[in-house]
Amino acid sequence: MRVVIGGGSGFVGRELTRLLRDKNHEVTVISRHPGPGRITWGELESSGLPPCEGAVNLAGENLMNPLRWWNEGYKKDLFSSRIDTTKALADAIAASPNPPRSWVLVSGVACYKPSLTAEYTEDSQWAPFDFLSRLVKEWEAAALLPESMTKTTKQVVVRPGAVLGRDGGAMKQMLLPFWLGLGGTLGSGRQPFPWIHVTDLAGIIAQSLDPPSPSDVPPSSDPPYSVPPSSRQVLNGVSPALNTNYEFTKELGRVLNRPTILPVPAFVLNTLLGSERAVVLAQGQKVVPKRTLETGFQYKFPDLASALKEIANS
């Protein structure tokens, strides 16, 4: 199969590309920068979608970019880099004479309101309540294909928590302070910390690109069908472990054999990151991957100990 990946040059995209190529699939990346194995967003717009059986969007300005101050310009870039690229890919899929059989958007768990007690599955109802949840709402809306395509293209949204891996995401910024013994719980530490190992996230996306199986189809639908009749499937891209920030901090300190005695108070996070973005670290949601488990997905790293050991030793 050939897969087109918007933003495939990034942290998750590199892992997904490795996994797909290991399975002998071909990958074309859509990027802002031309290069071998790539097309640019401008080329997508002018020449249309290259022939492919799967499409994924991973493009987006990094939410935790340490070089960017939280201001209106950055917030605008967070929106446009996700919504414009997603819309461009969805439009190209809709205009394609041979649309791919699967279209996967990777968004985030920020749609679920932070809470110490509520548990969220893919079935949980939600409405935007802050900056990041509004972003997820518009982002996922931009991915929707016309109603007439529900029979030709399987649409999947994967909502990951913090993606853990050696060469990107949160760990890249955290490993050094932890090595130096400067790691500590964030805020109260009691807040849930939804996370996933990057290998498992790539696995969930790759599985979503597979042709629809009978288990994708709700029992109420009538055969024959080539794709599920529901307009799209949502999968929570989190480990099933349901950890808190305290548990994450202690496990990382244990794996690295470093002390974790310096808590970072919430007001410091708010000052450094801006309160609308500090929410991701200082607060959190208990996110349950109910449907992801129902698809039969087998996690390689279902618990923190195995995930962090792999990252520390790789």
Ligand SMILES: NC(=O)c1ccc[n+]([C@@H]2O[C@H](COP(=O)([O-])OP(=O)(O)OC[C@H]3O[C@@H](n4cnc5c(N)ncnc54)[C@H](OP(=O)(O)O)[C@@H]3O)[C@@H](O)[C@H]2O)c1
């Ligand atoms: N990493 C996480 O912990 C995490 C958690 C939840 C959700 N997600 C979501 O998952 C997706 C993939 O995450 P990731 O960590 O792989 O992202 P990433 O490495 O930070 O970025 C992915 C790609 O997005 C493109 N990009 C960056 N800024 C852009 C801009 N201003 N306009 C257009 N494209 C831009 C870049 O591709 P080019 O330079 O080649 O154009 C980059 O390689 C993102 O949408 C992210 O929001 C990630």
